[in-house]
Amino acid sequence: MxxxxxxxxxxxxxxxxxxxxxxxxxxxxxxxxxxxxxxxxxxxxxxxxxQTAYTVYDNTVVSGSQVVNALRKFADKEQFGIQVKTGKNMTGSWYTNVIDISSPISNNYGSVVSSIPRENINYAAVEAHIDYVNPSGKFKAKIIKDKSNVIRGIEFSQQ
Known part of the structure; x- marks a missing residue:
């Protein structure tokens, strides 16, 4: 070669x-x-x-028993709050944590105001209490999100 x-x-x-x-x-x-x-x-x-656990409550109508179940289900969630407005209590009561819904996207941390005392979940079952949730009542559910689009709470308003 x-x-x-x-x-x-x-x-x-x-x-x-x-x-x-x-x-x-x-x-x-x-x-x-x-x-x-x-x-x-x-x-x-x-x-x-x-977020699927919360999407059930996204602009839907739920029963009072579902509201009470949600209170129990999310009772131990940090950085999460539930507000329930009943026929007797139109301003509503907060359970778990209190969320600043007047400006829910005002800060990056989720607008949780933990210094305000929360209501006892047991009040929702006492018929004589202002925060009583009628199990057969109908409630409009609305999800509260923060600036980073993280779900921080649920608001239930009785219809």
């Missing part, structure tokens, strides 16, 4: 190596973009799933 043939074979080997490296880099970059897109989709799904 002549030197020219060896040089051509060597050059072909270099071009083949460069082509394979280029293909690998292009595939790696496209796989990276696909991975980022998948991570964003997964994050959206995770956020959606974490």
């Amino acid at each position: 002549g030197n020219a043939q060896k040089a051509l074979i060597m050059a072909a080997g270099f071009f083949l190596a460069i082509a394979l490296i280029t293909i690998a880099v292009v595939m790696f970059i496209s796989a990276q973009d696909a991975t980022k897109a998948a991570q964003n989709n997964f994050s959206d799904i995770q956020t959606e799933l974490s």
Whole structure:
């Protein structure tokens, strides 16, 4: 074999190596973009799933027994409050935490005002109490979100 043939074979080997490296880099970059897109989709799904417990109460009409169940269900939630406005108490009472609904998106922390005393959940079951929730009553539910679109509370208003 002549030197020219060896040089051509060597050059072909270099071009083949460069082509394979280029293909690998292009595939790696496209796989990276696909991975980022998948991570964003997964994050959206995770956020959606974490809020499904509250979406039942998004602009719906629920019974008083569902209101009481929500009070019990979310009683131990931090940075979350439930306001119940009944026929006897039109201003409403707060359970768990008190949320500043006059300006629910006023700060990044969720507008939770924890220094105000909360009502006892047991009052919702005492018929003589102003905060009594009639199990067969109808309540309009509304979700309260903060500036970062995180659900911070639920407001129930008796109809």
